[in-house]
Amino acid sequence: AGKPVLHHFNARGRMECIRWLLAAAGVEFEEKFIQSPEDLEKLKKDGNLMFDQVPMVEIDGMKLAQTRAILNYIATKYDLYGKDMKERALIDMYSEGILDLTEMIGQLVLCPPDQREAKTALAKDRTKNRYLPAFEKVLKSHGQDYLVGNRLTRVDIHLLEVLLYVEEFDASLLTPFPLLKAFKSRISSLPNVKKFLQPGSQRKPPMDAKQIQEARKAFKI
Numbered sequence: 001a002g003k004p005v006l007h008h009f010n011a012r013g014r015m016e017c018i019r020w021l022l023a024a025a026g027v028e029f030e031e032k033f034i035q036s037p038e039d040l041e042k043l044k045k046d047g048n049l050m051f052d053q054v055p056m057v058e059i060d061g062m063k064l065a066q067t068r069a070i071l072n073y074i075a076t077k078y079d080l081y082g083k084d085m086k087e088r089a090l091i092d093m094y095s096e097g098i099l100d101l102t103e104m105i106g107q108l109v110l111c112p113p114d115q116r117e118a119k120t121a122l123a124k125d126r127t128k129n130r131y132l133p134a135f136e137k138v139l140k141s142h143g144q145d146y147l148v149g150n151r152l153t154r155v156d157i158h159l160l161e162v163l164l165y166v167e168e169f170d171a172s173l174l175t176p177f178p179l180l181k182a183f184k185s186r187i188s189s190l191p192n193v194k195k196f197l198q199p200g201s202q203r204k205p206p207m208d209a210k211q212i213q214e215a216r217k218a219f220k221i
């Protein structure tokens, strides 16, 4: 089979965590960007989107939609999902918490101006007092380099990704967490990850509110 083909907008959206996981697994992938409503309509009309939504990834003869389903398939295929049921359960628990935090930070740029202050304060509080402490505690509990099973799994990649979003959001939030800061440096220096962090890779930059509003209007979503 050829390289996976990722169908999404030329933006982070829900596809960014999939780009991260493929890159960390050392898997080259192609991207087909949806540049206009017509592009999205064509994908829908051709019956390529099960729920008329993207992300959609063409992989191993399948047209997979639903972010989590795509992540689960890639993690399983590239042995990034733990060695047994219990490791997988921990990976799922940690991954869901990371996705909650990613969503909380990612939505801020879209929230109505009159809610922005309160939602930002809540996001900072949850980051500092709920999510980062939880992962600092995991690293402290076993003193290993990786979150689960003393080897790289998908959740190390998801955690690095969200730590970079926290840094973009408010770098001072990482200050009280030495083990997470060391984790961030360690995982960032893995060869495949280091390559993905270089300029010119398929990693997408953040978008400001204006860009997102324009995109949503253009694509009627």
Ligand SMILES: N[C@@H](CCC(=O)N[C@@H](CS(=O)(=O)O)C(=O)NCC(=O)O)C(=O)O
Binding pocket: 013, 014, 015, 052, 053, 054, 055, 065, 066, 067, 068, 221
């Ligand atoms: N549960 C789905 C949600 C997918 C989704 O909402 N996709 C949006 C694009 S984005 O918000 O993820 O960027 C979409 O295709 N919207 C078009 C539509 O719903 O018609 C997933 O996790 O993949």
